[in-house]
Amino acid sequence: MADALPPPVAAYVAANARLDAAGMLATFAPDAVVRDDGGHHVGQDEIRTWIDAATIGAKAIFTSETWREEAGRIIVEGLTRGNFPGSPIRFTFRFTLRDGAITALEVT
Numbered sequence: 001m002a003d004a005l006p007p008p009v010a011a012y013v014a015a016n017a018r019l020d021a022a023g024m025l026a027t028f029a030p031d032a033v034v035r036d037d038g039g040h041h042v043g044q045d046e047i048r049t050w051i052d053a054a055t056i057g058a059k060a061i062f063t064s065e066t067w068r069e070e071a072g073r074i075i076v077e078g079l080t081r082g083n084f085p086g087s088p089i090r091f092t093f094r095f096t097l098r099d100g101a102i103t104a105l106e107v108t
Contacts, residue, residue, distance in 0.1 A: 005067055008102050009074050009095050016062050021051045029101040036107040058084040062091065072096065 004010060008027045015023030025048050028034075034041040034050055041050040054060065060082035067076040074095040081088040096104035 005064065005076065006074055006095075006097060008097055008100055009067075009076060009093075012095075012102065013062060013064055013076075016055060016060075019056055019059060019061070021048065021056050024051050024055065027102050028105075029098065029103045032101070032103050032105070034105045034107070036105075055082075058082045060084060060087075062093070064093075 005013060012024055012027040015021075015027065025044060028044065028047055030044055032043070032047060034047050036050065036054060039050065041047050060080050062080045063078045064076045065078040067074060069075070074097065076093045076095065078091065079088040080091050092108050094104075094106040094108070095102055
């Protein structure tokens with residue numbers, strides 16, 4: 001990707017590439033919210049459970065291809081490959097950032 005992702009998003013993507021659950025979780029604010037596949041996960045404990053199930057368990061690694069800023073959010077698009085039906089699947093990650101941390105993430 002030509003332009004570097006904003007630091008919290010870059011750290012999340014890099015930790016995901018290593019399947020590093022603690023590194024992924026460290027990018028989130030304590031009160032962050034994740035929406036994915038109909039789920040709504042609030043706070044560090046619920047987000048850790050989501051990371052373990054959706055990413056680590058499925059060995060799902062997201063590769064960012066493009067990104068842009070839109071309406072105050074960082075929109076990142078790319079492929080996710082792993083041990084899950086339909087792999088690889090194209091996803092869009094919509095990050096909201098505040099004070100150097102991810103406060104919201106929506107995955108579609």
